[in-house]
Amino acid sequence: MNKTKVLGLVFVLALVPAGAFAQAQGDHPTYANEVSRIIQDNCQICHQPGQIGPMSFTSYEEVRPWAPLIQLKVRQREMPPYQYDTDKGIQDLKDDWRMSQEDIDTIVAWVEAGSPLGNPEMLPPQKDFPEVGEWRLASEYGAPDHIIKSSPWDVPANGQDLWWEPEVDAGLTESRCIKAVETLPSSAAHGSTHHANSHFVVQNDEGEWVRGDRLSEFAFGKLGEKVPEGACRKVPANSKVGWSIHYYPDGNAVPNDQVSVGIWYFDEEDEFVEEDSFDQDLRAYNLSGGGDFLIEPHGKLMTQGFHSFDHPVRLDSWQPHLHLRGVAMSMEIFDPTTGQRELVSMASDWNAGWNHSHTYEDGFQPLVPANSTIILTAWYDNTADNPHNPDPDQWVGAGQRTTDEMSHAWIAVTHLDDEGYEKLLAEQKERAQRNVAGRGGDE
Numbered sequence: 001m002n003k004t005k006v007l008g009l010v011f012v013l014a015l016v017p018a019g020a021f022a023q024a025q026g027d028h029p030t031y032a033n034e035v036s037r038i039i040q041d042n043c044q045i046c047h048q049p050g051q052i053g054p055m056s057f058t059s060y061e062e063v064r065p066w067a068p069l070i071q072l073k074v075r076q077r078e079m080p081p082y083q084y085d086t087d088k089g090i091q092d093l094k095d096d097w098r099m100s101q102e103d104i105d106t107i108v109a110w111v112e113a114g115s116p117l118g119n120p121e122m123l124p125p126q127k128d129f130p131e132v133g134e135w136r137l138a139s140e141y142g143a144p145d146h147i148i149k150s151s152p153w154d155v156p157a158n159g160q161d162l163w164w165e166p167e168v169d170a171g172l173t174e175s176r177c178i179k180a181v182e183t184l185p186s187s188a189a190h191g192s193t194h195h196a197n198s199h200f201v202v203q204n205d206e207g208e209w210v211r212g213d214r215l216s217e218f219a220f221g222k223l224g225e226k227v228p229e230g231a232c233r234k235v236p237a238n239s240k241v242g243w244s245i246h247y248y249p250d251g252n253a254v255p256n257d258q259v260s261v262g263i264w265y266f267d268e269e270d271e272f273v274e275e276d277s278f279d280q281d282l283r284a285y286n287l288s289g290g291g292d293f294l295i296e297p298h299g300k301l302m303t304q305g306f307h308s309f310d311h312p313v314r315l316d317s318w319q320p321h322l323h324l325r326g327v328a329m330s331m332e333i334f335d336p337t338t339g340q341r342e343l344v345s346m347a348s349d350w351n352a353g354w355n356h357s358h359t360y361e362d363g364f365q366p367l368v369p370a371n372s373t374i375i376l377t378a379w380y381d382n383t384a385d386n387p388h389n390p391d392p393d394q395w396v397g398a399g400q401r402t403t404d405e406m407s408h409a410w411i412a413v414t415h416l417d418d419e420g421y422e423k424l425l426a427e428q429k430e431r432a433q434r435n436v437a438g439r440g441g442d443e
């Protein structure tokens, strides 16, 4: 055999990745090679003992029996649970749980091939995850700078929806800008804590305690909220915190339950200068005037809400909120000076079991000129075609209970002035141009 030829063959083998080599042989993905890594990165945070996923996916033996259902849920993008359209609106989001189409295709092909293990020596080492009841943002920011707890309350095992609205002394002595905030239900009550909203209670000029801005909003499945640099969501000094917690008993009695809010502040290390920042707030924006609407049995409905500001704003996050008959929500921006209407976000496969604050990646947040209109649209389906509908024979009205409907979106808004708006707009345009140039291969 000629020596050059042998060398050539060795070279080719070294360059071909393991997966591609298997494909070249007419083979398929295996658990050991590809699927274990995808499950680790996308599923195990919830699907492991003690976490909220109903089954554990930490080994081949655990995953294998579920393969057909995994294929279905992943192909339909129901798992990981993150309802945000992949083909409409802004796609650059922080903490985005959606899987790449490539990973989805790999799982589908693996199940079609009979879900083989492959070579066990190729299995990755087990991955570490936060314990139940640990702050999830801690992996990025360390322990929170400040923790506030609701006062204790006994959650019964069974019964109707319950609301607990205590006011607590929060120990907030100085006025500071929030970098991130996370609401953490207790591990015992994580299944029954449906909502836990918190707001500041501040003293007005007359010395009376009145409701202030929102601290945080939490609904089942939500991670937390991050405030982009250059924006200040402020903690007022010497404020108290009011809670509105909605428990929905899930079979487990939890005596003395407490929900916690963790706050991380901007500091010098972030090179954050409060004087150079714009105020940000998080508020609920209605889609139905006063919130009054009725869906007839076997009927459908659409609600809309229109909101505008007399100054330019930046939208930092969008979180639709609907209940069981809700099926979709969108957010558009209408600019009356150009007549243009732009779709910025859409969740067309809404699932009330999961709530996400879809937070736009820095530099990708929609910028809204003064007097433009933010159009929020929601759709409801009270027919038997809606798989989440508990009873299509009922009239459904707006209300607080899980079986009533809701129609609002939480939006974090940074309030700009003309100069700030022009600056951010110029940065976005410049980046867009760079990207076009980059794609042309000029770099």
Ligand code: HEC
Binding pocket: 039, 042, 043, 044, 045, 046, 047, 052, 053, 054, 066, 069, 070, 073, 074, 079, 080, 081, 353
């Ligand atoms: C954020 C937590 C979370 C993540 C991430 C997650 N799951 Fe789930 N999963 C759940 C919960 C909670 C349920 C049960 C409630 C439900 O179906 O929504 C569930 C249910 C399931 C079910 C059963 C559905 C049924 O009808 O019985 C399958 C299968 C599943 N998940 C697969 C996956 C796979 C595969 C991934 C990763 C690609 C994943 N999940 C990621 C939390 C999660």
